[in-house]
Amino acid sequence: MYHILLIEDNPAHAKLMFRHLTKMGDYLRATHLTDGEAAYDYLLNCDFAHDPIHLILLDLRLPRIDGIELLRRIRSKPISLQVPVVVLTSSERDEDIREAYAAGANSYLVKPVAYDKVQELIEQLTSYWFQHNRMPSMP
Amino acid sequence: MSSSDQSSNSHDFLESSAHLVAWPGTTKPLSIETLIAKMCAEFVRRETKDVDAAINLTLEQLVRINNVSRCYILEFKPGQTLLGQQTHEWILPGLTSRMSEFQSIPLADFMTELKMLRDGMPLAINDIHALSPEHKLSRPFQDSPTRSVLLVPMIAADQLIGVIGLSANHPVIWQPQTIQLLTIVGEMIAGALEKRQLDQKLESRLRFEKFIAELGVNLIHSETEDLDAKIKSSIGFIGEYLEADRCYIMMASKEKDLVNVTHEWTRDGIPAVIDKLQQIPIGPNSYTVRQLDQGKVVTIPDVELLPPEAESLKLIMRAIGTKASAYFPMMYHEKWIGSLGVAFVRTPRSISPDDLSLLVLITQMFVNAFQRKEMEDKLRASEQRFRLMLEAITEYGYDWDIPSGNVFYTRRSMQSARPDRQEYNGNLKDWCKSIHPDDFDRVQKVLNEHLEGRSRFYEVEYRMKYVGVPDYRWVLDRGMVVQRNDKGEPLRFLGAELDIHDSRQIQEERERLIAELASKNQELEQFTYTVSHDLKSPLITISGFIGALKEDLKSGNEELIYDAIAEIQNATVKMRLLLDQLLDLSRIGRVSGKIVPIAIHELVSEALRSVDGPLKAKSIQVDLQPLPGTVEGDRVRLQEVFQNVFENAIKFCSPTGGRICVSAIKSGGEITISIRDNGIGIDPVYHEKIFGLFEKLDPMSEGTGIGLSLCRRIIEHHGGKIWVESTGVGRGTSMKIRLKAISGRHEKTETTTD
Numbered sequence: 001m002y003h004i005l006l007i008e009d010n011p012a013h014a015k016l017m018f019r020h021l022t023k024m025g026d027y028l029r030a031t032h033l034t035d036g037e038a039a040y041d042y043l044l045n046c047d048f049a050h051d052p053i054h055l056i057l058l059d060l061r062l063p064r065i066d067g068i069e070l071l072r073r074i075r076s077k078p079i080s081l082q083v084p085v086v087v088l089t090s091s092e093r094d095e096d097i098r099e100a101y102a103a104g105a106n107s108y109l110v111k112p113v114a115y116d117k118v119q120e121l122i123e124q125l126t127s128y129w130f131q132h133n134r135m136p137s138m139p
Numbered sequence: 140m141s142s143s144d145q146s147s148n149s150h151d152f153l154e155s156s157a158h159l160v161a162w163p164g165t166t167k168p169l170s171i172e173t174l175i176a177k178m179c180a181e182f183v184r185r186e187t188k189d190v191d192a193a194i195n196l197t198l199e200q201l202v203r204i205n206n207v208s209r210c211y212i213l214e215f216k217p218g219q220t221l222l223g224q225q226t227h228e229w230i231l232p233g234l235t236s237r238m239s240e241f242q243s244i245p246l247a248d249f250m251t252e253l254k255m256l257r258d259g260m261p262l263a264i265n266d267i268h269a270l271s272p273e274h275k276l277s278r279p280f281q282d283s284p285t286r287s288v289l290l291v292p293m294i295a296a297d298q299l300i301g302v303i304g305l306s307a308n309h310p311v312i313w314q315p316q317t318i319q320l321l322t323i324v325g326e327m328i329a330g331a332l333e334k335r336q337l338d339q340k341l342e343s344r345l346r347f348e349k350f351i352a353e354l355g356v357n358l359i360h361s362e363t364e365d366l367d368a369k370i371k372s373s374i375g376f377i378g379e380y381l382e383a384d385r386c387y388i389m390m391a392s393k394e395k396d397l398v399n400v401t402h403e404w405t406r407d408g409i410p411a412v413i414d415k416l417q418q419i420p421i422g423p424n425s426y427t428v429r430q431l432d433q434g435k436v437v438t439i440p441d442v443e444l445l446p447p448e449a450e451s452l453k454l455i456m457r458a459i460g461t462k463a464s465a466y467f468p469m470m471y472h473e474k475w476i477g478s479l480g481v482a483f484v485r486t487p488r489s490i491s492p493d494d495l496s497l498l499v500l501i502t503q504m505f506v507n508a509f510q511r512k513e514m515e516d517k518l519r520a521s522e523q524r525f526r527l528m529l530e531a532i533t534e535y536g537y538d539w540d541i542p543s544g545n546v547f548y549t550r551r552s553m554q555s556a557r558p559d560r561q562e563y564n565g566n567l568k569d570w571c572k573s574i575h576p577d578d579f580d581r582v583q584k585v586l587n588e589h590l591e592g593r594s595r596f597y598e599v600e601y602r603m604k605y606v607g608v609p610d611y612r613w614v615l616d617r618g619m620v621v622q623r624n625d626k627g628e629p630l631r632f633l634g635a636e637l638d639i640h641d642s643r644q645i646q647e648e649r650e651r652l653i654a655e656l657a658s659k660n661q662e663l664e665q666f667t668y669t670v671s672h673d674l675k676s677p678l679i680t681i682s683g684f685i686g687a688l689k690e691d692l693k694s695g696n697e698e699l700i701y702d703a704i705a706e707i708q709n710a711t712v713k714m715r716l717l718l719d720q721l722l723d724l725s726r727i728g729r730v731s732g733k734i735v736p737i738a739i740h741e742l743v744s745e746a747l748r749s750v751d752g753p754l755k756a757k758s759i760q761v762d763l764q765p766l767p768g769t770v771e772g773d774r775v776r777l778q779e780v781f782q783n784v785f786e787n788a789i790k791f792c793s794p795t796g797g798r799i800c801v802s803a804i805k806s807g808g809e810i811t812i813s814i815r816d817n818g819i820g821i822d823p824v825y826h827e828k829i830f831g832l833f834e835k836l837d838p839m840s841e842g843t844g845i846g847l848s849l850c851r852r853i854i855e856h857h858g859g860k861i862w863v864e865s866t867g868v869g870r871g872t873s874m875k876i877r878l879k880a881i882s883g884r885h886e887k888t889e890t891t892t893d
Contacts, residue, residue, distance in 0.1 A: 012680035012683075012709065012710060013676070013680060016680070016684060019699070020687075090672055112686065115686065115690060
């Protein structure tokens, strides 16, 4: 089962993403966090050995600790270094995208994210983990 | 020598000649042979200055040998008008000197006799009484006891230089031996006199040469102010040396058509003509100019002998009584610029070739001196111009004499309203003291770099203390070393200090404004970004759920369809709220309602009434204490603020047993209203952040994130302050609003009318 961390402060946006993920199938499990600080606390305390995180979907504008700062912190921890991070943004500004990549994002999606985009993303995710020979344990 | 002291003088004579064979007793006549022998020795060995003594002694011996009353010498000088000047005389004791007997005789009366004498013939008068009283030779002796006279010519270098004479108060028949003796003695004396004259001439010449040598040095070293005096004394010396009567310098005009006498020396008793010799027209082809222009010396030994083409010169010379003259050209760059003139008024004279060449030399020295003066005048004029220029272009031009440390400041311009800085006229130390201490090291470093020759220019900005002004002012100081010595050490520094205080302040103000503008711009950019992001948010929701709706409609899942529609509706409501509040925000400061006095208590009560519903719904207890004071402002806006604050308090109040306490303190013309809740509280880290646009601490809470920034803008627009006080999470929150109170009269009016 793939564990996805959704960090999104907008309840409606989060709900939409949940809908998409649920539709993908029950091999995905998502945890939703609404602000940067809470997400950071979660990452610090989670047990990667027994419950690894396979994907982080990260909104950039977050209360308390914003998305870019959170991304830097994620990339500064060895344990979360290799977790793919896909940035969710409502901005299409080049500088925001550049900044996200520079901070360590693997990809980015411009909101609203359509269902087919999520499909594509999850396909990439599974092949990524396959290549790394770290297939997650199936449920 | 008078007869009374004759013996003692004779004795001196004897003593000083001790190495000679002693003269026989002075009162006893010597034999002619002995006399001649002794004289020979004496005249040869005697120093020039002692010649007179030897002559006098000889004259005495001649009187004694010849048994006459007087023996004397008359000297003839070129150009003289009287017979002769009696220079030596010896008379028998008891007789009166006849020193002046011949000196009054006009020479012209004795032309025949003079010719005789020149030819070496003596003039002998055995008995004057035998001559007729009308005879010209008896005239000088009319009142004299002299009866007989013998004059023998003294000839040296074929020139009649004088006569040696014997006179007796009795008739004498002059013997050939006596004449012969006298001739020999006369020749010897003539030789001695000539030698003395040559010695004197040599001495004079030496003195003159020394004068020339000194003159050169003198003219070079003299200050230009002293030059005129030096020139004047020099031409005086020249005049004396040449035995001239006038010596002067005349300068030609540029066009060489006029001459002016600029310096003149005249012998005592000779009238000055400098005033007459001004603007004298001269033709370029005139007799003198033609020659002078070619650098030739013009000598005019006798004005009467001038050629006819020099008629105008002759007229001028006659007019001022000049009998002879010489002109020495002053040449500069091979051009004639003026002359040194020497004039003889009493008798025409010529100048020896040696003297002429010396005078040419002196004239050139004068030229050099004049040239130097002209250069210095020019230099001074240009320096003056430079200083004037300094004064004109800057406030504080200065000229610093580095070795002495003296600084000359140009005066400030009259139009300037800037403070005077006369205090700094003087020394470098004063300047150092007036520099701002914080700038001193920097200025010194820049200055030293330039003084040591490591920079081409000196340029530095620093703060300077002005007289009578409490604050320092910024100056721009620029300059450079304009003179260095052989070792490269700086000697003179010219510079200017420009007061740039105002322009610098303007510059600083400009920079501050630019920075402020940049920050405002960035703020605006951030605002736009934030606004666009937050406005986009509901649109994203709408478009996202519309996409989802399509899928849901295919699947026919009703629950999901309704959920999507609800989300879309929520988003539109949110969107509308956002737009309304943004509009509100933008109106503050731009559109404002009527400014009226508002009683705080009434205002707060009204706001509370507007949130009556939510209060009741959460069963929140409100503790409203009396709120004194009145403020002035836009009633609607201020009520909006309190309503917003109450809404926040209600939102974050403890879900059970919620309490809101409202109180106020009035002090120092200000009212501080406190709205305290017992809710979740706010971490001090976020106390400031919550007032930012679209800043929400709880993402799940309702609201747009505009509310508090709107409140802050309204309160600040009213000249007040809004802030939050909370010790931390779980300890409740105090929102504080401070507003300016207005006077009690309004308060009273307000409360009574309400």
